[in-house]
Amino acid sequence: MSVINSDTTILEKEPERAATSRPASLARRIGGLSDRAIAWLFITPTIALLLAINIFPLIWAVRLSFTNYRANRPNAVVESVGLQNYQRVLTDSDIWIAMQTTAHFVFWTIVLQTLIGFSLAYLIDRKFRGHAFWTTVILIPMMLSPAVVGNFWRFLYQPQIGLFNYIVSYVTGVPPSSFEMLGSVSLAPWSIIIVDTWMWTPYVMLICLAGLRSIPDYIYEAAEVDRASAWRQFWSITIPMALPFIMLAVLFRGIENFKMFDMVMLLTGGGPGSTTEVASITLKREAFESWRTGRASAFAIILFVAVFGLANIYVKALNRVKQR
Amino acid sequence: MSNATSAHSVVEPSATTKRIAGIIVVLYAIVTMVPLAWIFMTSFKSPPDSISYPPKLVFTPTLEGYCNLFTTRTRQTPEYIQSLGPPQSTCDEITRSRNMVIAGPSNYWPRFTNSMVIAFGSTFLAVFLGTLAAYGFSRFRVPLADDLLFFILSTRMMPPIAVAIPIYLMYRELGLSDTALGMILLYTAVNVSLAVWLLKGFIDEIPREYEEAAMIDGYTRLQAFRKVVLPQATTGIAATAIFCLIFAWNEYAFAVLLTSGSAQTAPPFIPTIIGEGGMDWPAVAAGTTIFLVPILVFTILLRKQLLRGITFGAVRK
Amino acid sequence: MTVQSEPIKRKRRPFFLRRGPMENIATALIALGFLMLFQPFALVFYTWSLVTLLAGTVMFIVVSKFPE
Numbered sequence: 001m002s003v004i005n006s007d008t009t010i011l012e013k014e015p016e017r018a019a020t021s022r023p024a025s026l027a028r029r030i031g032g033l034s035d036r037a038i039a040w041l042f043i044t045p046t047i048a049l050l051l052a053i054n055i056f057p058l059i060w061a062v063r064l065s066f067t068n069y070r071a072n073r074p075n076a077v078v079e080s081v082g083l084q085n086y087q088r089v090l091t092d093s094d095i096w097i098a099m100q101t102t103a104h105f106v107f108w109t110i111v112l113q114t115l116i117g118f119s120l121a122y123l124i125d126r127k128f129r130g131h132a133f134w135t136t137v138i139l140i141p142m143m144l145s146p147a148v149v150g151n152f153w154r155f156l157y158q159p160q161i162g163l164f165n166y167i168v169s170y171v172t173g174v175p176p177s178s179f180e181m182l183g184s185v186s187l188a189p190w191s192i193i194i195v196d197t198w199m200w201t202p203y204v205m206l207i208c209l210a211g212l213r214s215i216p217d218y219i220y221e222a223a224e225v226d227r228a229s230a231w232r233q234f235w236s237i238t239i240p241m242a243l244p245f246i247m248l249a250v251l252f253r254g255i256e257n258f259k260m261f262d263m264v265m266l267l268t269g270g271g272p273g274s275t276t277e278v279a280s281i282t283l284k285r286e287a288f289e290s291w292r293t294g295r296a297s298a299f300a301i302i303l304f305v306a307v308f309g310l311a312n313i314y315v316k317a318l319n320r321v322k323q324r
Numbered sequence: 325m326s327n328a329t330s331a332h333s334v335v336e337p338s339a340t341t342k343r344i345a346g347i348i349v350v351l352y353a354i355v356t357m358v359p360l361a362w363i364f365m366t367s368f369k370s371p372p373d374s375i376s377y378p379p380k381l382v383f384t385p386t387l388e389g390y391c392n393l394f395t396t397r398t399r400q401t402p403e404y405i406q407s408l409g410p411p412q413s414t415c416d417e418i419t420r421s422r423n424m425v426i427a428g429p430s431n432y433w434p435r436f437t438n439s440m441v442i443a444f445g446s447t448f449l450a451v452f453l454g455t456l457a458a459y460g461f462s463r464f465r466v467p468l469a470d471d472l473l474f475f476i477l478s479t480r481m482m483p484p485i486a487v488a489i490p491i492y493l494m495y496r497e498l499g500l501s502d503t504a505l506g507m508i509l510l511y512t513a514v515n516v517s518l519a520v521w522l523l524k525g526f527i528d529e530i531p532r533e534y535e536e537a538a539m540i541d542g543y544t545r546l547q548a549f550r551k552v553v554l555p556q557a558t559t560g561i562a563a564t565a566i567f568c569l570i571f572a573w574n575e576y577a578f579a580v581l582l583t584s585g586s587a588q589t590a591p592p593f594i595p596t597i598i599g600e601g602g603m604d605w606p607a608v609a610a611g612t613t614i615f616l617v618p619i620l621v622f623t624i625l626l627r628k629q630l631l632r633g634i635t636f637g638a639v640r641k
Numbered sequence: 642m643t644v645q646s647e648p649i650k651r652k653r654r655p656f657f658l659r660r661g662p663m664e665n666i667a668t669a670l671i672a673l674g675f676l677m678l679f680q681p682f683a684l685v686f687y688t689w690s691l692v693t694l695l696a697g698t699v700m701f702i703v704v705s706k707f708p709e
Contacts, residue, residue, distance in 0.1 A: 035464055038545055042460035046453045046516050047472065053513035054479040057490030064490070071493060090688045099687065103679035120352060126337045128346030136627045137353045140360070143623045144616060147576030147591040152363050152612050155605055161375040163362050176377070198356065206631055210639045248635065259483035262576035266595055280485045280577075287489050288581060300486035302691050306678060309671040309698040311481040312705075315474055316664065318638045 058304070065297035072291040085298035095299065098274070098282040104189060105196070105264075105278055106257045110250055112197045117204030118246065122238075124205070125212045135209075142202045150266030153195045157181040157267075185275045188268050192276055195263060200256075204249040211245025212238065244320050251314045255307055279303060360616075367609035374605040389606030391415035392599065393432050393614075397424040432611055435593040439615075441504055442589055443572035446511035450568045451561060453512070454519025459549060461520070462527040463535075473521070477636065480517040484577035492582060504587045510578055515568040518636065522567065525637030526560025527553065563629035566622050573619065590615050654708070663704040670697030 033041070065085050069078045089095055120138065124131050141149070156164045159180045169176035181191040215237065223233045261280035264270070270277035270285075277285075283303065287296035337345070366374050368385040397419055405425065411417040419426050457476075461469055491510065492501070500506030534556065535548040543551065554561075580592040594611045598604060623630075631639050656662045674694030677686040 033545070035545060039460045039464035039466055042456040043466060043472070046457040046476070046520060049453065049509075049513050049516060050476060050479050053491070053510060054482065054487065057487055057494055058482075060490040060494070061486070064493075071489075086691070090691060091684065093684065096684060096687045099678055100681045103681075106679075120349060123345040123349050126342050126345035128342040128349070130346070131349070134346075134349050134353045136624060138349070138356055139627065139630060140620065140623055141356060143570060143619050145574035145576065145591050145619075147574070147580075148594055148612055148615060151595045151608065153359065155366070155603075155608065156359055156362065158375075161377055161379065163358075163379050166377075166379050198359070202356075203634060207635065207639070210631055210635075245639075248638075252634075255481055259485070261483075261485055262591075265576075265580075280483060283483075283485045284581075287485070288492075293489060293493075297489055300483070300489055303483050304486050305691060305694050305698060306675065307481050307483055308478060309674065309694050309701070311478045312474075312698060312701045313668050313671060314481075315477060316668075318636065321635070322638045 061297045061300055064294055065301050067294045069294045070291050071287075071293040081294065085295045086302070088295055089299045089302060094274070095279075095282055098277050098279050101189070101274075101276060102258060102260075102278045105192060105260065105276075106254055108193045109196045109200070109257050110253055112193065113201045113204045113253060114246060114250060116197065117201045117249070118208045118242075120201070120205045121208035121212055124209055135206075139202045139206065141199045144199070146199065146263040147266050149195065149199055150263040153191075154182065154267055157191055159183065182268050183272055185272055188272060188276045192264055192267055195267060196257065196260070199263070200253060204246075204253065207245050207249040208242060211242035214245070215241045244317065248314070248317045248321055251310060251317055255310050255314060258310070259303065259307060363609045363612050363616075366606055367613045369606050369609075371599065371604060371606055374609070386418065387414060388418050389604075389610035391418050392604055392607040393597065393610040394430055395419070395426045396428050396430050397422075398427045399424050431593065432590075432597070435588055435590045436614070438504060438587055439573060439589040439591075442507045442511060442587070443569050445504070445508040446515060446572045447565050447568040449508065449512040450515035450519045451523075451565045453516050454523050454564065455554075455557070455561060457516075457520045458523035458527050459553065462524050463532065473524075476517045476520050480514060485581075488578060488581045491578075495582060502583045502585055502587045507579070507583060507587055507589070510582070511572040511575065514575075515571055518571070518633075519564050519568060521636040522564045522633060523557070523560055523637075525632065525640065526557050526564075530556045559629075563626060563633065566626050566629075567633045570619060570622055658707060660704060660707040660709050663707060664701065667697050667701035667704055670700060673697070 066080055066082060067078050068081050068085075070076060124135055153164075156162050157180075159165055160177050162176075162181075164181065165176040165179070168174065168179075179187060181187050219237055219241070220233060223237060228236070259280055260278055261284070264276060264278055264281060265284075268276040270281040280303075283296060283299050286292050286299060290296075365381075365383075367389045368387070369380070369383050370386050370388050373380050373383045374389075391414075395415065400423065402423060405420050405423065408420075408425070411420060416426060460466060461473060466472065495501040495506050498506075500509070530553060534552050535543075535545075538548040538552045539545065574591065575589070576591040579589045583589065583592070590611070594608065594615060597608050597611055599607060626633070653659070671694060674690050674697055677690035677693055680686055
């Protein structure tokens, strides 16, 4: 209202300005839109795109999850099977084992990344000379494509010729051809954990660093006045103050690794046997190899609900960090 | 302020602490770079050198990996090769020394171009839509704004494989499977959520007074947006664009499930590079190196904005 | 102190209508759902993990509309 008023008064006062302004009357008409209209005009395209490419398919998946549809037989009769698909997925011991594989992967990557990431952040926060440069160097792995990373680590893990085996044997004295990182049942899960830790520790480090830097100096100064030991300061100031940030990093890595697909696919493809078959790979096999689309959709919905639940907590953690 | 007078503030770590911290961090950084350096070196090795034991640190560099990456070759008899004219290029020479002739270009370059078209196309769209939506959320009272923003963010959290099933069916119906347009739309949808969140943070930081002053001077809301807000948000828009670009460039799950031929991007293609009798590791390393170089450049450009990008704009330092 | 907080306390809604504590319960429910999904001990827990997760998530969304 007030905007339009000021607009017209200006136009009356400066007729030559109105005359020289762009002739497009359409532009003027759009330009004169109310704020409310502009808000919707700006937001609607994004929402529409997300509805079309994300929400509509999701609803479709929900519908499919109650049927016996198979995508490789588009002409077969589709029957509704009620909750049977969910029942099957949730009582299938193979899928249950895939969940445990995922859990093992998620748990150890989070533990390692948090420990190493936080330690690195703590050391970088000592602000030694050149810390900015080395921080950038450390950050590089997390920007790379997980698929391409998985592929080239496959080369490093080669039993005879791989650099990884060579270095391990050089350090420990074990012959380099005596162990296969990707081929053995006991080592394959760890080979994935190592690559993921190599790649994503910088992520945790960066967020922890932000947490450490958000702690105001005066708190430490006050502790120093109170003669609190360095150890004491670490546990009663540093850790509690950085905790929301650590939580943020842990939650995000949890979500990402829970749905991990590309890196594992390229490294082991779920093998040997199914020792590294994480949930996403099982899902891919159900959907695009066995073509049980209905059942795969049910499984997809289960994964989605889990991720969506975590995402809620994640946004809550984000807001808590934002207030700092 | 007390720093100038006292030797060091109480919280300033001692010189020894700094030195030890520095040494550990530098060591970690070097270890972390070893795999990348190794791939870079392998790309300049000859195939026998790349699979030698013990791994070779010193070797005569050759462009064979890059030649093999960009060409397809056929084996010929030495007599036939002798009968050919002088080699046309370095690659020709290297190939002939292996008793082979170049048969034609490989698929790497088309796949690389696909990656570029899809990454740039989706980034442009995502940033365009994202800027508009972010401005809308930042400046106007939108009903249910928090819910809409959460909805937008949650779409990015979805497991790609879970979404891929219905997208696969939908694209099959619409004729979008294995098309660049289909991939651009899909990546735009994934990226727009990040773009909205990041850009909302950047636009929130631009004082409203600037636009209000402009509007008092006779600008309409849209003119103020174009001539005042957009120039102020350039840094933010550039940073957001690079984040979107990196995502689209790196994406694998959707690409491998939804493209197979004409619209395939580089990440699903690189693992399929194989040579005669086993993996042609120098060629794979060469493909990886070329694919990763843009990301290295972007990481260095982005280093100040990285934190913001990975926390959806929540942590601004 | 107690005298001052007394009238405020009376005005406060019961905990099951306030956002803070209920969000924590929902979060705990989601965490429990994950534990059930991931545990290797009994198939029954895995079977019911979806219901727990769903309950926690729906509760979280509903409860986040409550006033503080």
